[in-house]
Amino acid sequence: MKVAVFGAGATGARVARKLAASDEVESVSVHDPDPQRLEWVVSSLGPAASVAQSPPIESDADAVVVATPSGTQLGIARQAIAEEATVVTTSDDPGETRALLDLDHRARSLRAAVVVGAGYMPGLSCLLARCAAAELDQVDEIHVAKAGTGGPACARQHHRSLSGMALDWRDGEWARRPGGSGRELCWFPDPVSGRDCYRAALPDALLLVPAFPGVNRVTARLAATRRDRFTAPLPMLRPPHPEGGIGAVRVEVRGRRGAERKVVVLGACARPASAAATVAAAAVLHAAAGGVEPGARGLAGIEHPRTLLASLAAQGLRPSRFEGFATFA
Template sequence: MKVAICGVGATGTRLARQLVSSPAVEQVELRDERHDHLAAVVASLGPRARIADVPLDAPTDADVVVLAADAGLHLGAARRFLGAGVAVVSVGDDLGEAQGLLELDAEARERGVPVVVGAGFGPGLTCVLAAHAAARFDEVHEIHVAKVGTGGPACARQHHRALARSATDWRGSWVRRPGGSGRELCWFPDPIGGQDCYRAELADPALLVPAFPGVQRVTARVGATRRDRLTARLPMLWPTHPEGGPGAVRVEVRGRRGGASDVVVLGAMDRPAVAAGAVAALAVLWIGDGRIGAGAGGLAGRVDPVDFLTALRSRGVRAAAFQGSAVAEPA
């Protein structure tokens, strides 16, 4: 199998390392506008990696294309690759792009091509955790997602923009809420612990609602400091870490099991770029194996969550379950 990666930042680099170590991958083609950086990455990956000195959305002979570039490029590139019959995996978390990618479902099914939307830490791992938790219920009523941490500069910029934009929650219909509102103390796996999280323009609800017909509420929040919230509508005023720091995701699912209401909380702690690279790599390999079929959608309705999480565990990404008493419902 040949794979092309468009965008070789923190996540794209981790993804490339995962793929060149897989026997199923014959060649990894890397595309990025930063030529010196690209050359250094390719030199570190060995003979299976090669530079493609072409625009990010230029035609390719790859079997799967992974879009790991900045927000704003995914939808147009996905349309071009889909039109050429090439499978697409998007690692982006921009809401508008996720919605646009989901609208490619009919064309993707007609062409017999898989398009995986949101194959990162969150969305991505969050979708798989939601599917795993939901399997324990007879009826799923609510899904609440929270995440903290960023994978690198591009991810940090998207996090910054998301806090300044309106959140889109699901309450039987789509409801818009101000970004930076709705503070909630969310507990993540150690050593992250408790973090204040706020509404933001996040893609998770757009991917989860189609995967869980009948769900009544779906929300998403992101960890933020007071400074993050106060400066969200300004240009970024400080440099970001090239690799990002430790982060975590948390998924709370509420529903009915038997005759009683119940709550399941799952989470994971890792460097977001590392975890996102592992999730995207696994999505690519599952497309190659025929385990992800044609159509456009998130991972929640497209993979077996137990098998996917087991495979992620072998790559060092481990999920955890919260043990404790149920608390008040999120607002």
């Protein structure tokens, strides 16, 4: 399999490295506008990798991973679908996620599989929601939360999202709420532990609602400090760090099993960029193995999620289960 990776940042470079190390991947071409970064990344990948400055996409690429900053992924995805390649995107921008999901009809007509939001959150969070829901007969509510950021592009998106409008699914309708509102204390797996989380412009509900017909409520929250919320409407006061520390995701699924009401809480703890790369690379291999039907969807809508989750667990991204009384109000 030949793979093209767009973006050589904190996530893209790791995706390229993981795919170059896979036996199923014949070659990896890395695209990035920064030639210096590109050379640095490709030189660390070995003979399977090659440099490609910018689009167009190679016509013989079987799969394309789009790990460029959020807001720049749609055009590349469109080109890749036209080449009938499998596409894996990592965007966490709600507008772009909606536009990527709108490519569903075109992707189906060209028999191309498009995985939307294959990162940490969305991505791993969608997969955990699917697996938590598998323990229930009926899913009523899904609440996801994330702590931490990956590379600079992720930190900028985190900053933007707190000043944007959050999109919640409530009783069969979309509800828009201001970012930075709705504080909830969410417990993540150790060592991240308890963090105050707030609504933000996150795309998770857009990906989860189609995958769970009949769900009543879907919300997404982001861990933030008082300073994050206070400075959210302003430009970033200092340049973002090259990479954030350890982060976590948490997924709470409420529903029924038989006559009993049940709450399943799953989570995972890892560096966000590293975890996003693990998810994106595993999603490419999963799609190549026929685990994703043609069309555009998130990881909550794929076939055989256990195979993918087991693959992630084997690479050290092992989910945890919260046992006890759930604190998400």
